[in-house]
Amino acid sequence: MSSDPILSVERIDVFYGASKILFGVDIAVGHGRTLALLGRNGAGKSTTLKAIAGLAPPKQGRVVLRGQDMAGSKPYVIARAGIGYVPEDRQVFPEHSVEDNLLIGAKRGRDSEGFWTLGQMYEVFPILAGMRDRRAGALSGGEQQMLTIARTLMGNPEVLLLDEPSEGLAPIIVQAIGDLIRKLRSMGVTILLAEQNMHFCLGISEDAVVIDKGSVVFSGAIQELRENHEVTRRYLAI
Numbered sequence: 562m563s564s565d566p567i568l569s570v571e572r573i574d575v576f577y578g579a580s581k582i583l584f585g586v587d588i589a590v591g592h593g594r595t596l597a598l599l600g601r602n603g604a605g606k607s608t609t610l611k612a613i614a615g616l617a618p619p620k621q622g623r624v625v626l627r628g629q630d631m632a633g634s635k636p637y638v639i640a641r642a643g644i645g646y647v648p649e650d651r652q653v654f655p656e657h658s659v660e661d662n663l664l665i666g667a668k669r670g671r672d673s674e675g676f677w678t679l680g681q682m683y684e685v686f687p688i689l690a691g692m693r694d695r696r697a698g699a700l701s702g703g704e705q706q707m708l709t710i711a712r713t714l715m716g717n718p719e720v721l722l723l724d725e726p727s728e729g730l731a732p733i734i735v736q737a738i739g740d741l742i743r744k745l746r747s748m749g750v751t752i753l754l755a756e757q758n759m760h761f762c763l764g765i766s767e768d769a770v771v772i773d774k775g776s777v778v779f780s781g782a783i784q785e786l787r788e789n790h791e792v793t794r795r796y797l798a799i
Contacts, residue, residue, distance in 0.1 A: 567592040567751055568613070568644075568720045573622030573632070575605075575612050575775075582608045583775045585622070588753070590720065590768075595742065595752040597762035597783065599797060600772040606755035607649055609772065610722045613753070614646040615639040626720070643670065645718025649725045651709045655698025659689055662697050662708055663715050670717030677714045685744065686711045703734030707741070714750075721745070723754045727761050739765050759797050763787060771796050 566589035575583040583605050590596045598606050611617035613624050615636035624632040631639050640646070654662050663682060670676070683690035686707055692700070697708060706726060713721065726742070727735045742765045745752065756762050762769065762783065769786040771779035779792045786792065 565592070566590050567627060568753065569623075569625045570609065570613060571623040571625060573609075573612055573619035573624065575608055575617050575619050577608075577617070581775070582617075583612065583619075586612075586772065586775070586777055587780070588770050588777070590751060590753050593746075593749045593751055594768060595746045595754060595766045596768040596770065597759075597766035598753060598755045598770050598772060599757065599759055599762065599786075601757055601796070601798065604757075604772045604796075605775040606757070606772060607724050608775075610646065610724050610753070610755050613639075613722060614644055616646075640716065640718075641668075643719035644722065645713040645716050645720065646722045647709050647713050647724060647726065649728065651702075651705045653697040653700070653705050653708055653712075655696065657697055658694050659697055659700070659708055660693040662712050663689075666712035666715040668716045670719065677717050679715075682711050682715060685748075686741075701734075703730050703737065706730065706734075706738060710741070714745075720751045720753060723752060725755055725757070727756065727758055735761060757797075759786070759793065 568590040570586055570588040572585045572587060573583055586609055598609060600606050608617055612619050615634055619632050623630045626642055631642060688707060689711055726738050766783045769783045770777055771792055773796045778796055
């Protein structure tokens, strides 16, 4: 992984009420790289992303973006600082059109940068261009996933958090989501991807962290994980 990460999670502990969910989790995401956060259901993947996004603030530890500790900041402050979060359950605005959903998410990035515009979005997501006037609630699950990713990118984030983007989708849609992530990676987008499907991540991620019962049990290159049969057998049930 990069020795100079744009985003680092440093020894965070997270509680839901009296229950401790994360135990000293460490993650570092290099600029322009794609890191897969892998683990079984309930391992703590989604909680880690929520902690970064400010939705489950850590009780201890740091969440550092470009050298600034964001742990404990409000979610809107973290979003404005450059973290874009795509939740597991998509959360489109169902009564609004596709284009309205995109415009709702639009904002300039840090230092008033604005790479992602409607025109740029429709080039990268041609499927959305053809349904820009369609009500978002009428889209399929895969189309809604595409829309949610595009809406988040309209906020011009520096780091994109994707929570289980392949979950519950047909194989052909999963392949399309994978192709999209590869395209974003080739464009230099920094991505932290929470997934339980290692095979989905093999062709789209460069780095990997495996989490189990709220603790990191592996951190390294995705190829190292592919070759580590003990870790994949024990923690990913492969």
